[in-house]
Amino acid sequence: MQTPFSNSADANAQFIYLTCQRGAEPALKKEMAKRRPDFRFSFSRPGFLTFKLPEPESLEKRLALDAAALRTIFARSCVHSLGRVAGKDAVDEAGNFDLNRAVRRVWELVALEFEPDKSPKLARIHVYGRDRFPASAKGFEPGLTNYAYDVHRALCEAAPENVKASFGPNADRLDAPGRPGEICLDVVAVEDDEFYLGFHRVSDAHSRYPGGLFPLELPTDAASRAFLKFEEGLRWADFPIGIGARCVDIGAAPGGGSQALLARGAEVLGVDPAEIDPRVLANPNFTHLQGKISQFKRKLFRKSRWFLADMNVAPKYTLDVLEELVAREDIAARGLLFTLKILDWKLADSVPEYLSRVKSWGFNHVKARQLQFNKQEIMVAALKKPFYR
Numbered sequence: 001m002q003t004p005f006s007n008s009a010d011a012n013a014q015f016i017y018l019t020c021q022r023g024a025e026p027a028l029k030k031e032m033a034k035r036r037p038d039f040r041f042s043f044s045r046p047g048f049l050t051f052k053l054p055e056p057e058s059l060e061k062r063l064a065l066d067a068a069a070l071r072t073i074f075a076r077s078c079v080h081s082l083g084r085v086a087g088k089d090a091v092d093e094a095g096n097f098d099l100n101r102a103v104r105r106v107w108e109l110v111a112l113e114f115e116p117d118k119s120p121k122l123a124r125i126h127v128y129g130r131d132r133f134p135a136s137a138k139g140f141e142p143g144l145t146n147y148a149y150d151v152h153r154a155l156c157e158a159a160p161e162n163v164k165a166s167f168g169p170n171a172d173r174l175d176a177p178g179r180p181g182e183i184c185l186d187v188v189a190v191e192d193d194e195f196y197l198g199f200h201r202v203s204d205a206h207s208r209y210p211g212g213l214f215p216l217e218l219p220t221d222a223a224s225r226a227f228l229k230f231e232e233g234l235r236w237a238d239f240p241i242g243i244g245a246r247c248v249d250i251g252a253a254p255g256g257g258s259q260a261l262l263a264r265g266a267e268v269l270g271v272d273p274a275e276i277d278p279r280v281l282a283n284p285n286f287t288h289l290q291g292k293i294s295q296f297k298r299k300l301f302r303k304s305r306w307f308l309a310d311m312n313v314a315p316k317y318t319l320d321v322l323e324e325l326v327a328r329e330d331i332a333a334r335g336l337l338f339t340l341k342i343l344d345w346k347l348a349d350s351v352p353e354y355l356s357r358v359k360s361w362g363f364n365h366v367k368a369r370q371l372q373f374n375k376q377e378i379m380v381a382a383l384k385k386p387f388y389r
């Protein structure tokens with residue numbers, strides 16, 4: 001198999017590695033072709049893509065080009081290449097994969113780029129794999145595997161002393177968030193016996209966690225798994241939603257997204273013709289408006305400031321509904337957080353148009369991302385600047 005490191009003429013070439021939801025590779029490839037036509041697609045496996053940089057860059061320049069700078073919707077993580085550990089570098093005399101050997105080789109390769117007594121220094125290690133299944137697979141949630149924890153432990157134990165000395169707080173915990181500015185060594189276990197090594201600097205919310213994977217689990221009292229995508233979405237959007245924030249949740253049933261808001265002390269109007277989970281209804285800060293959004297008079301929403309939407313409808317319908325509500329001045333919306341279903345991948349091409357439409361309603365911070373807990377859909381966050389923290 002051709003990999004970024006199998007062509008010796010390319011020995012000095014530099015690459016970026018991107019991970020994404022399994023199935024989103026063509027959409028991510030298209031995005032990269034538009035955003036960075038100078039980066040040449042190199043190779044991919046489901047959930048993992050590599051691109052060659054047009055020419056070798058300094059460490060500082062590479063650190064500055066992170067997932068946030070690329071501004072792609074479908075990339076979950078973006079790291080710069082350090083090399084690959086597989087095959088003869090990772091087997092024992094009998095030819096079997098040997099984690100200790102692989103780990104030793106990792107540190108040899110790292111030492112070539114991160115010299116012991118020079119800056120910048122590594123503050124933590126991120127280990128993660130590719131998604132093992134497509135997002136549609138029943139019961140599958142992307143996240144850190146036990147194997148990732150094992151590899152992380154082995155890497156921490158075998159780290160050279162001078163590297164250990166530069167580790168940040170809680171670097172021995174794989175799920176501990178990195179701090180802004182910290183540099184992480186990335187070990188992407190593309191297969192259990194094939195590691196792609198890279199590095200990145202912590203910048204946005206997702207880059208704090210290995211592979212952009214939030215260590216979130218579905219609470220036992222969650223009304224639906226949609227809790228996870230809205231919990232992730234609220235952390236990513238970083239909206240100042242706290243006690244008493246007035247929110248509308250359109251397409252609220254059975255209520256997982258509303259629970260993420262209620263947990264922050266918000267007051268929620270949940271709009272949906274379907275039934276709401278009794279545990280959500282029992283919260284005094286939740287009111288169910290039972291019916292389709294079009295059935296309710298806009299004056300009901302005049303005091304609302306934050307609008308969530310998660311309807312199982314085409315993107316155009318979601319956008320029409322939101323425009324009708326928030327594009328006029330009588331409703332002073334501060335922020336929107338909503339899903340757009342990309343049930344046909346061709347719709348991914350229209351996302352820039354959708355985002356321009358949201359901007360035209362007066363939201364000057366608009367971003368979109370396929371979240372870890374999004375299935376075949378994306379999340380859009382929009383904020384009005386005068387309120388930006």
Ligand SMILES: C[S@@+](CC[C@H](N)C(=O)[O-])C[C@H]1O[C@@H](n2cnc3c(N)ncnc32)[C@H](O)[C@@H]1O
Pocket residue numbers: 223224226227250251252253254255256257258271272273274291292293294310311312313
């Ligand atoms: C994916 S579910 C929402 C899950 C929910 N956000 C949660 O956190 O549990 C989609 C919901 O959209 C609702 N829906 C579809 N069209 C709607 C409309 N026009 N107005 C309000 N709700 C709508 C459906 O009834 C359905 O309950």
